[in-house]
Amino acid sequence: MSHDITSANKMAALSDGKEEARYFVRVIEKNDGSCLHMKQCSEGDVGCVVWDAAIVLAKYLETKAFWDPDAGTNLWSGKTVLELGAGTGVVGLMAATLGANVTVTDLEELQHLLHVNIRDNQCLVRHGSIVPKVLKWGEDVTEFLPHPDFILMADCIYYEQSVEPLVKTLRDLAGPDTSVICSYEQRTTGHNAEVEKKFFQLLLQDFQSKEIPLEQQDPEFSSPDIHILHIRLRA
Numbered sequence: 476m477s478h479d480i481t482s483a484n485k486m487a488a489l490s491d492g493k494e495e496a497r498y499f500v501r502v503i504e505k506n507d508g509s510c511l512h513m514k515q516c517s518e519g520d521v522g523c524v525v526w527d528a529a530i531v532l533a534k535y536l537e538t539k540a541f542w543d544p545d546a547g548t549n550l551w552s553g554k555t556v557l558e559l560g561a562g563t564g565v566v567g568l569m570a571a572t573l574g575a576n577v578t579v580t581d582l583e584e585l586q587h588l589l590h591v592n593i594r595d596n597q598c599l600v601r602h603g604s605i606v607p608k609v610l611k612w613g614e615d616v617t618e619f620l621p622h623p624d625f626i627l628m629a630d631c632i633y634y635e636q637s638v639e640p641l642v643k644t645l646r647d648l649a650g651p652d653t654s655v656i657c658s659y660e661q662r663t664t665g666h667n668a669e670v671e672k673k674f675f676q677l678l679l680q681d682f683q684s685k686e687i688p689l690e691q692q693d694p695e696f697s698s699p700d701i702h703i704l705h706i707r708l709r710a
């Protein structure tokens with residue numbers, strides 16, 4: 476990464492009673508100078524920390540392709556957005572603060588953290604909205620229809636058993652006008668390469684995918700290891 480995300484985003488222990496021992500906060504500065512304060516758990520599963528791919532995607536949402544206050548452009552304003560595997564919720568929160576109407580989804584066990592982070596950052600959500608909901612990949616998506624304008628997912632391609640249900644969920648949720656924006660960190664450890672390969676083999680049966688070059692991403696929060704893709708249903 477051209478910027479050291481870890482040092483740029485201070486980790487500070489919180490001092491609100493019982494939460495103190497369980498949470499650390501990560502600060503993500505937005506282009507307008509305001510800051511998202513994301514609580515992460517000091518113990519727990521993969522979803523309870525902010526992954527670098529999420530920061531790269533969150534900062535991409537603020538690039539001029541989407542949001543340019545000088546030119547009066549805001550592609551997020553009033554758009555419906557659904558985030559899959561939201562974890563702490565940072566990507567969805569960024570979209571909501573930019574004016575989108577967002578549903579952040581994850582497994583049941585991540586709902587408390589999502590609620591806490593939405594509560595702590597609600598003051599930055601002025602024109603948009605954000606709600607947390609349970610969505611387990613592969614399960615019924617009726618309550619999330621009609622098709623959203625955008626589906627966002629950061630660092631969700633990482634274990635073999637999830638690949639088929641994840642692609643099914645994308646297929647069920649995406650309509651002809653839905654843009655899926657996906658970030659993932661390319662890892663060489665374990666079975667990651669095989670998992671990625673299987674994901675893209677399945678995905679490309681119904682979708683087309685275009686990689687966003689580094690120069691179109693946030694200049695500070697980007698990395699050759701972290702890819703951003705725009706994915707759409709094939710015509």
Ligand SMILES: C[S@@+](CC[C@H](N)C(=O)[O-])C[C@H]1O[C@@H](n2cnc3c(N)ncnc32)[C@H](O)[C@@H]1O
Binds near residue numbers: 526560628640
């Ligand atoms: C590596 S974490 C990424 C979290 C967050 N997007 C980020 O990048 O910081 C993967 C997320 O996918 C969620 N997840 C894993 N399997 C899932 C499933 N079958 N259905 C729904 N969410 C799932 C996890 O709970 C976790 O929050």
